[in-house]
Amino acid sequence: MADDRFPAPPGRLWWGLRVWWMTAAMWTRSALAYRTSFVLMTVGNLAITAMDFVIIAVMFHNIHSMGGWDFHQVAFLYATSSFAIGLADMLVGSIDALGNRIRQGTLDGIMVRPAPALAQMAADRFALRRLGRPLQATVILLWSLSGLRVQWTWDRMLMVPGLLVCGTAIFVALFVAGSCLQFWVADAAEVQNSFTFGGATMIQYPPTVFARELVAGAVFGIPLAFVNWLPALHILGQSDPLHLPAVLRFASPAAAALALAAAGLAWRAGLRAYRSTGS
Template identity: 35%
Template sequence: MNEARLYIRLLETSIRSQLQYRASFLTGVAGQFLVTAMEMIGILALFHRFGTLQGWTLGQVALFYGTISVAFAIGDALGTGFDRMAALVRGGDFDRILLRPRTSVVQILGQELALRRIGRLAQGLIVLGAAVWILEPAWGPAEIALLVLTVAGGAALFLGLFVVQGALTFWTTESLEAVNAFSYGGVTAGQYPITIYEDWFRRFFTFVVPLACVSYLPLTLVLGVEDVLGLPAWMRASAPLAGPAFLAAALGFWSLGVRHYQSTGS
């Protein structure tokens, strides 16, 4: 059984375990959906009051919001195992993972596919649908392909953030809520066009955690609007590749962490 099939196999198991606790699963899905729906209502209220956001229309903001929400929901669902690393290390279960003849990454990925993230995913897709409905865009295959690539790049970026967060537990077993500033904070920041923020903030989310590369830059191309940062189209079109690049770097950091792993007492 190769790593990809093993991953599917482990996920199957995780899903079956989750469905054993059906009430918890259903309330989890509903909760996720409600939280994000409330956020969206907040934005609608803002627009109702002010009309546009620094020249961005409701439809355009909905596209940013929906894209990043879907990307985050996918990355978050895939990366739940990394999000749980602190508990895995503290409980000694990470030892067990190292005792099996498989890469630790595939086993951690396979730990859990958080099905309750379906709530957030559904909500993101609804907002994306609303964006299309409001904008009535004349998209060709190129725009649609770029949108899909943007979502995929975003999912890879968020997964990478969870990998970094998980890898940090090899150095400190304390919970690392600080990294959430980049993952959960990133999703909030990325829901709006990056140009509305201050320069330093924009630079951070372009070059360190390349959030702009999986939202603002490609989406301006999808929307056919001017990029105030003035980057050429080819750069904006290939910007989502920063997501997988970030993920690759995160995995390198992970391997370094595994060698530093200290385990716990008996």
């Protein structure tokens, strides 16, 4: 039948990634149509995301330690959290425009194309300027690593890039899962901010400053603790306010995989609901 006219579809995941890439490239070209704006914004964002860290610097201008963590240690939390959410935001963050697309009816245009809706939506309004945040976080991370008093064994060294990857994956999952809410309540876009950006703010600070219920929620509920808190306990040799089994400090890859799987299921459920309820 008609399918013979087209090359066999490549693997699902690979095809999804390629669609993401093509869509992101088109948005970048669109942004380049306004070149001045593009350059100005990229440079501006790089400079200005640093202000975030100034807040923590101001805090430590007034105190020496927070909940038993010193400036470099908190900077490590800040940098890893900021890197993970910044990169995830660049990769899939604009999926939060889903509700808008549903309201305007433009999601339909996406759904009649022979490509995964998730890949198209994740790259929707892709903005390269969002690279500013992970870049700035990298600088802070290097500064923090240079000042940490840590015995750099091989496992600790491996865990740093590992937690950046897993942390980004966890935030990607949170962005996707959070946006799925909009399939049911189209203008609830802001709720996901409390899990993504709110969560990222929380894990910039040591777990010791928060109520135990909040920390437990970040371990067993929304897996924010696996982004940096738990692995940092091992890397920095800090003590765990909840006295959880030490194995959890190495469980970030498993948590990330679970979170991604859950987000994928949520997306499928959301899409099914959209297609069976209309809008």
